[in-house]
Amino acid sequence: AQSVAQPEDQVNVAEGNPLTVKCTYSVSGNPYLFWYVQYPNRGLQFLLKYITGDNLVKGSYGFEAEFNKSQTSFHLKKPSALVSDSALYFCAVRDINAGNMLTFGGGTRLMVKP
Amino acid sequence: DAGVIQSPRHEVTEMGQEVTLRCKPISGHNSLFWYRQTMMRGLELLIYFNNNVPIDDSGMPEDRFSAKMPNASFSTLKIQPSEPRDSAVYFCASRSEGELFFGEGSRLTVL
Numbered sequence: 747a748q749s750v751a752q753p754e755d756q757v758n759v760a761e762g763n764p765l766t767v768k769c770t771y772s773v774s775g776n777p778y779l780f781w782y783v784q785y786p787n788r789g790l791q792f793l794l795k796y797i798t799g800d801n802l803v804k805g806s807y808g809f810e811a812e813f814n815k816s817q818t819s820f821h822l823k824k825p826s827a828l829v830s831d832s833a834l835y836f837c838a839v840r841d842i843n844a845g846n847m848l849t850f851g852g853g854t855r856l857m858v859k860p
Numbered sequence: 861d862a863g864v865i866q867s868p869r870h871e872v873t874e875m876g877q878e879v880t881l882r883c884k885p886i887s888g889h890n891s892l893f894w895y896r897q898t899m900m901r902g903l904e905l906l907i908y909f910n911n912n913v914p915i916d917d918s919g920m921p922e923d924r925f926s927a928k929m930p931n932a933s934f935s936t937l938k939i940q941p942s943e944p945r946d947s948a949v950y951f952c953a954s955r956s957e958g959e960l961f962f963g964e965g966s967r968l969t970v971l
Contacts, residue, residue, distance in 0.1 A: 780959055789951055789962035852902045
């Protein structure tokens with residue numbers, strides 16, 4: 747069965763500093779990997795995805811994520827955090843060999859302080 | 861496109877009452893998902909449909925929950941009778957081939 751782990755419940759970072767939100771996954775086949783962001787009282791919004799190709803994926807709002815097959819990780823990064831980036835971030839994996847189900851991690855709350 | 865549309869956005873009801881949540885997916889998307897989000901359990905997949913057919917309902921908590929998709933543009937999630945532990949935000953999402961698109965959610969409070 748596929749699974750996703752987000753080891754940090756919360757990440758705190760100062761505005762202007764780089765940020766990393768961690769994600770590791772487990773799938774039986776080739777993974778499709780996603781990051782979503784949820785702002786307060788809103789639905790989840792797609793940020794970026796990895797399907798194949800370049801291990802560094804660029805997405806919305808200046809975010810990027812690095813796929814590392816050997817470490818089964820897909821960490822979300824941004825070079826310079828903004829206060830407006832404060833939100834809940836979800837990593838997700840889709841195993842095309844397992845019924846195309848999308849499995850979400852538990853979420854990581856990002857707090858960016860001025 | 862207006863995106864995935866859910867109604868109501870907020871519902872407060874009393875224990876034992878029937879609750880019906882509604883969802884209009886993005887036109888052309890052939891998969892529809894119902895999720896529930898709580899502080900304790902995070903984001904849980906309840907059921908998903910492919911081409912209006914329920915594919916996996918293993919996440920539906922119990923028989924009090926039911927979901928239908930009578931056509932490609934409409935789905936309902938019904939709770940009957942509702943209980944306080946059903947209080948949560950319920951999200952509908954749709955997908956064509958790639959990523960999921962979520963609605964804004966229906967916040968349910970059962971007193």
